[in-house]
Amino acid sequence: MNSFTKYVKRYWRSTKSLVGGLRISIKVFFRKKVTEQYPENRHTTLYVPERHRAMLEMPHDAENRHHCIACGLCQMACPNGTIRVVSEMREDAEGKKKRVLVRYEYDLGACMFCQLCVNACPHGAIRFTNEFENAVFEREKLHLVLNHEGSTLAPPAAKKENPVNA
Amino acid sequence: MEQSFLDYYSLEPVTRWIHDTLCGVMPEGWAVFLEGLVLGVVILLAYAVLAVVLIYMERRVCGAFQCRIGPNRVGGKGGLLQVPADVLKILTKEIIRLKNSDHLLYELAPYLVILASVISFSCLPWHKGAGVLDMEVGILFVLAASSIGILGILLAGWSSNSKYTIIGAVRSGAMLVSYELSLGITVLTVVILSGTMSISGIVESQADGWNIFKGHIITLVAFVIYLISGNAEANRGPFDLAEAEQELTAGYHTEYSGMHFGFFYLAEYLNLFITSGIAATLFLGGWMPLHVAGLDGFNAVMDYIPGIVWFLGKTFFVVFLLMWIRWTYPRLRIDQVLNLEWKYLMPLSLLLMLIMVVLKVYGLVF
Numbered sequence: 001m002n003s004f005t006k007y008v009k010r011y012w013r014s015t016k017s018l019v020g021g022l023r024i025s026i027k028v029f030f031r032k033k034v035t036e037q038y039p040e041n042r043h044t045t046l047y048v049p050e051r052h053r054a055m056l057e058m059p060h061d062a063e064n065r066h067h068c069i070a071c072g073l074c075q076m077a078c079p080n081g082t083i084r085v086v087s088e089m090r091e092d093a094e095g096k097k098k099r100v101l102v103r104y105e106y107d108l109g110a111c112m113f114c115q116l117c118v119n120a121c122p123h124g125a126i127r128f129t130n131e132f133e134n135a136v137f138e139r140e141k142l143h144l145v146l147n148h149e150g151s152t153l154a155p156p157a158a159k160k161e162n163p164v165n166a
Numbered sequence: 167m168e169q170s171f172l173d174y175y176s177l178e179p180v181t182r183w184i185h186d187t188l189c190g191v192m193p194e195g196w197a198v199f200l201e202g203l204v205l206g207v208v209i210l211l212a213y214a215v216l217a218v219v220l221i222y223m224e225r226r227v228c229g230a231f232q233c234r235i236g237p238n239r240v241g242g243k244g245g246l247l248q249v250p251a252d253v254l255k256i257l258t259k260e261i262i263r264l265k266n267s268d269h270l271l272y273e274l275a276p277y278l279v280i281l282a283s284v285i286s287f288s289c290l291p292w293h294k295g296a297g298v299l300d301m302e303v304g305i306l307f308v309l310a311a312s313s314i315g316i317l318g319i320l321l322a323g324w325s326s327n328s329k330y331t332i333i334g335a336v337r338s339g340a341m342l343v344s345y346e347l348s349l350g351i352t353v354l355t356v357v358i359l360s361g362t363m364s365i366s367g368i369v370e371s372q373a374d375g376w377n378i379f380k381g382h383i384i385t386l387v388a389f390v391i392y393l394i395s396g397n398a399e400a401n402r403g404p405f406d407l408a409e410a411e412q413e414l415t416a417g418y419h420t421e422y423s424g425m426h427f428g429f430f431y432l433a434e435y436l437n438l439f440i441t442s443g444i445a446a447t448l449f450l451g452g453w454m455p456l457h458v459a460g461l462d463g464f465n466a467v468m469d470y471i472p473g474i475v476w477f478l479g480k481t482f483f484v485v486f487l488l489m490w491i492r493w494t495y496p497r498l499r500i501d502q503v504l505n506l507e508w509k510y511l512m513p514l515s516l517l518l519m520l521i522m523v524v525l526k527v528y529g530l531v532f
Contacts, residue, residue: 011510011514018495021494022490022494024494025231025493025494028230028231028232028233029227029230029231029490031233033229033230033233033234033235034233034234037235
């Protein structure tokens with residue numbers, strides 16, 4: 001192929017590619033805009049993507065039961081030392097010793113929302129929610145206890161698959 | 167061809183009547199002076215207003231191309247007062263005088279840039295009989311006048327006494343001088359097609375069809391080349407070499423502040439408008455309404471729309487095209503810019519001009 005044909009071919013190819021670029025950008029021009037007009041649309045059209053990680057939560061069912069077996073894997077996975085699982089050993093009805101969750105302490109102020117704790121959890125006991133309006137005036141208010149008052153462990157039958165690992 | 171409505175909207179009788187009335191009460195010299203004064207004020211006002219409109223449009227269009235909204239808070243629903251607020255802010259800014267700069271040239275440079283763009287701005291054919299500067303070699307005059315801007319840019323870079331500005335200015339200078347070539351050649355192509363260099367003459371010659379339809383595919387390609395080199399002339403992306411944050415901060419206007427910077431900014435946007443206006447004049451028929459051969463009713467309706475609406479409509483259409491280009495492509499490196507011009511655009515535009523000459527000589531154009 002001589003250099004002139006090469007030149008013409010390159011001319012044609014680059015023209016085509018430039019037109020392709022224009023086509024893509026005009027599509028974006030007419031696409032729905034992604035900007036959130038936040039304080040105004042707070043109660044109306046606010047859209048937070050489902051996977052946005054804003055706040056750690058331990059879901060409880062209707063009978064105030066959670067899935068945490070107090071294994072402490074999340075505490076070990078946390079790079080910031082955000083989570084502290086306080087547990088104690090109790091004997092159940094059959095006389096077996098079992099670790100039971102007392103307090104699940106979580107420091108929102110130190111959390112960097114990496115989701116390693118949720119990934120580590122073997123029972124899907126914790127998850128991240130979209131609740132992002134977490135600003136408070138005192139640091140102490142960010143020290144949260146995630147398990148509810150008087151909550152108990154859900155029976156294994158009701159165990160849910162960890163949605164992140166699934 | 168229904169010409170009567172075009173004549174109906176013509177401003178020529180009005181301007182002649184104003185001139186005659188003024189001559190009746192004062193000597194002709196004074197009348198001309200007064201008219202010139204009023205026109206000058208009108209042009210400068212239109213210049214400022216259009217700059218505001220263009221900056222607002224740019225910000226909204228840019229937002230849309232990046233899938234966001236753009237300014238929409240200041241001044242009610244649409245953010246219409248955003249740019250006026252910015253203008254007021256820039257007017258209050260201090261103009262800094264650099265200690266080691268060449269004071270005279272440093273202060274002259276923004277005025278040269280704005281002068282070039284105001285002069286070329288006055289050449290636009292706004293309406294039938296409303297071209298402010300209209301002469302036999304009008305289009306040549308526009309090219310010459312807009313070249314003064316390059317001088318301003320080079321002076322700005324030189325006189326600021328800074329590495330960034332001089333490199334930015336030399337880059338801009340190299341680019342502007344190069345792209346002037348293919349710009350001039352495409353303009354010549356149209357001049358050949360129309361057979362005249364006067365701007366009003368070019369518009370008149372398109373009464374039976376816009377140049378972009380008249381010159382087969384030649385003028386269409388020439389239009390594209392004109393847009394590319396016009397974009398480069400206006401120093402806008404993807405040819406905004408002078409403004410490379412990483413290497414040159416803001417290029418030739420790095421050291422300018424306040425309204426001196428504002429002049430550069432203003433000139434950039436108005437150059438965009440002028441480029442589009444000239445493109446609309448050369449290829450899309452200026453203030454000429456759209457006529458489709460055979461559809462007389464449609465043509466008559468089109469004639470009812472005044473010329474200024476046509477002109478502004480076409481110009482803003484071309485402005486949108488240029489913004490579309492700007493917000494689509496990544497910016498080029500200096501060697502790529504010069505490659506594009508010297509190896510691709512200029513040969514093609516020369517070829518187009520040659521074909522246009524042959525077509526015109528053998529009478530093959532419409």
